[in-house]
Amino acid sequence: MSLHLYNTLSRSSEEFVSLTPGKAGIYLCGATVQGAPHIGHIRSGVNFDILRRWLTHLGYEVTFIRNVTDIDDKILQKAEVEGIPWWAVAMKYEQAFSWAYSRVNVLSPTYEPRATGHITQMIELMQTLIDNGTAYAPGNGDVYLNVRSLKSYLTLSNQKIDDLLSAGDAEDSFKKDPRDFALWKSAKPGEPSWPTPWGDGRPGWHLECSAMAHTYLGAEFDIHGGGLDLIFPHHENEIAQSESAGWGFSKIWMHNAWVTASGEKMSKSLGNSLLVSEIVQRVRGIELRWYLGSAHYRSMVEFSFEALEETAVNFRRIEGFLARATEILNEEPGLLVSLDFTAAMNDDLAVPTALAGISELVRDGNTALSSLTFGDEAGQKEIARIAAEVRGALAILGCDPFDPTFAMDKPAATDAMDGLVKLALAQRESARARKDFATADAIRDQILELGILIEDTPAGSRWTLAR
């Protein structure tokens, strides 16, 4: 089966046919840099990173744009609170996001545009919309989109305009209709602003994504992604602006579900302990990624530390197999992508199904490892094949243990430490040889207290860090 993806627009799974053969353009709504990233933000990054890696594996040349919205009401508020300029707030949290993305091995986008770098494009878009009558400037410096003038609206969220609850503050505004939304907001005293033909001001929330997607991906592109909660109003308004400008815009809309805590969506108050910076104190980045990536992207992930730990244990089993296979083979496994994995991924990125296949492969691999006899070339080949299929799958999911990105998670695995542990192991070995098990076990216990696990194998003892 070829790649099929669920399109929010049609509420069904559709075959992916790119606009330009061999190429794929993706626009992902990135962060509004107003605070530190929690694991929900990062989940979105991981989900779409997996999509990107899969498309790349399938042979597409992927242009992946993930924006940074670096001007907005909350950033200005935060600047007040923190007593630093708004642009310093934006930079601070943009860097926090970059750090978090890198900890979970999310690839850098092809380009990462900032809203404030695209004011010119936004003004051009507004001019187009005003010229063709879909937008209006009431004279106070604001620019609004007239939603009643649209041929279609709310096609993504499948709502009727009159069913929407009306905005609370609509009465005293310059809007023609309460549902009209701001493309541009006039500057209040002390706020940053940019000059436009309609007055000094700053972008409304939605305009930047239309302008930037158009700049880097063109009038029409393949996939637009983001969190479920962006469907309305953000993505509806992007569609409204872009289609009114005559752009085809995105063919497929993909939305990731969120991470919940105690059954509820993470809000700021709940999210404090779930900052990426906190979680990676508990588990390694690769384990956090495994956790966030292992649920289907359209399913809610109910966060708990227990589930996180459990998933980490599951990952270590897979990792342990690859480590043992590497020792036996005397080289890093290759990278193969199996037919089962391909079938699962092609079915709207069915990672959980793919994971079941990986678990079965690992079991077969462990069995092959334990039944391997000296000089068994067929057995070695089998182990090499299985290890390569496991590693190949992990690599697509961004969790390849051999990926240098994760090297920082193994700080203690230096040659010096290896030498010291082996020294102790040699002493234990000689104690075992003379059947002095009390001494042998004492050595093992002492090493364990330092956080090092000992496994005795027919080929001798091996050690790993316990974590």
Place this chain on the structure above:
RNA sequence: GGUGGAGUGGCCGAGAGGCGAGGCUCAGGACUGCAAAUCCUGCCACACGGGUUCAAAUCCCGUCUCCACCUCCA
């Protein structure tokens, strides 16, 4: 009020008419000097009430519970 989603074994979590996804935990076994790691066996679940069908977790009708979006949101 409108729109969308969810309810699966001790726990997590897939599947969407027909042979027990998978993981974690736990119990037993194999291996081991003892462990660890690994493998094997066991734990036959689908919110509730009806219906359709040879066959329903899956389809239909109804009910209950929970969550989300409706101009701050990943």
